[in-house]
Amino acid sequence: MKAMSGRLARTLAVATAAILVLLTGGAVSLAADPLVVWCEPQKQATVQAAAAEWSKKSGIPVQVEAISVLETANKVQLAGPVGKGPDVFCCLSGQLGMLVTTGTAAPIDASLLDLSQFMKVSLEGATQDGKLYGVPYDISSVGLIYNKKIWPQPPATMDEVIAKSRELKAKGQFGLLWPLENFYFTYAIMAGYGGYVFAPTADGWNPEDIGLANEGSVKALKLVKTLRDEGLIPVGTDHVVAPGMLNEGKAAAIIDGSWTLASVQQAGIDYGVAPIPKLDNGKYPAPFVSLKWWHVSSYSKRKAEATQLIAALTTKDAMYKSFKNAEGIPPRIDVLDMPDVKSKPEVAGYGAQANYGSLLPDIPEMNVVWVPMNNAIEIALRGDRTVQEALADAVNIIKQSIAELK
Structure with a gap:
């Protein structure tokens, strides 16, 4: 038997990969490169677990890298233009104005998200000129x-x-x-x-x-x-x-x-x-109030997929697991209302106070x-x-x- 041609071999490899994804219950994706997420070091394990679950369903691999939230804004501006930056990254609320002004953060398609359970103040802070630029994951x-x-x-x-x-x-x-x-x-x-x-x-x-x-x-x-x-x-x-x-x-x-x-x-x-x-x-x-948000990089070539990943990272279940790992107070009302969450004095008190809070002009x-x-x-x-x-x-x-x- 003659050796398969390079084109035929590649075709069979793609088909085999697609079959394996279907057999494991996932969806087929032609995306060869992973989506890259920059997250806080203390959240890396939780984010990796949530991203892995999303990858099983979407068929899209995710690479999670730990970067200090104090450094991400500057690093995205340097790495993004040369194709080395993330698709999804996190930042502090006080940095949003700069991210929008410099064109570093892309507007987020809110139709791809269910935002009904998020605190009003947490979404207002991420909105500029009527456009949403971040999805909150922590409030204090x-x-x-x-x-x-x-x-x-x-x-x-x-x-x-x-x-x-x-x-x-x-x-x-x-x-x-x-x-x-x-x-x-x-x-x-x-x-x-x-x-x-x-x-x-x-x-x-x-x-x-x-x-x-x-x-x-x-x-x-x-x-x-x-x-x-x-x-x-x-x-x-x-x-x-x-x-x-x-x-x-x-x-x-x-x-x-x-x-x-x-x-x-x-x-x-x-x-x-x-x-x-x-x-x-x-x-x-x-x-x-201080907030931390997930952002989609304006340099990402896969903004819709990046937004879908953010949706997976901010579900009720994902943010509950984040809370259980002592990663902050989630700005989701349905999480704060869970019995073992609201029984914690710091959550009941600070969560309620944040709802009455003032946004810090950024x-x-x-x-x-x-x-x-x-x-x-x-x-x-x-x-x-x-x-x-x-x-x-x-x-x-x-x-x-x-x-x-x-």
Whole structure:
């Protein structure tokens, strides 16, 4: 028998591969090269497992590579143009504006996804100019961490917190602590009263419309000043002192993130996590929320398949497994409602708080906000300027700095 020609051999090889895929219950795909995914190192095993399941059904191989979420944005911009980058990659919410502006992230075809169970805020943050650029897989914010020995149930209102704080002060204890001078924390109160950094628009943010000295922001800072003036939150309360007081049993509650829980657990505190109590306007404080998203690279030649893979990585089952592996809080409502998920205090509390959260503007102008606002809060609390004057001064400085960016 003569040796088969090269063309015939290749044809038989493709046919044999297709038959093997069908026998294993998969679909036939002519894609020879794998889809490449860049994910966080701690998620690699979970992503590989979910991708393998998807590969069985689609017949499309997937190659999962571990890249730090802090490095992916820059690396995609370097590797993508020369054909070395991923089809799917993850990034932090604060990087989205840059990814869209530089054309690094491609718009995602939402018709290929079921987005009905995702938190509204998690999708709004990934949408620019009416187009979806990311699918969320993790959400975080600060919330109320409280000592159940002092508060068996979390306080419902800020008025209740203040009353309890005054009662505990007489005993040498504190009701609620947080770093007042830190704008990242105190913004939650400002946003709850209607303050905002930049006004949202259909295209993103309007840096010329700043709401940090409006009526709501002024009211919020006056409340914060009352807490300081009455000694309910003393001078020197920072992100180290506040959790330390909680761990020593000297504070009933603090406002902080999930990163603090390890020390609370080590201290043996019977704790709970809940949304920051409602203000006297009936609104919840709205702290900044941080998100992580899956993106489709604009350099990918297989964007539809990449989107289908993202859909598989963000199903209820996939995100539940991610949660069980301690990979963060999933922004899917149906996962957060699962009995063994919502029984975890950090999930019940931080998940609920994130639903009331504020998106962190991911535009360059945000960089010039932090220092003036930290200073304004400190100046107002010291009484060097009135609340209105301190905030107005900060907004003027921010506007001047933005003008210098242009």
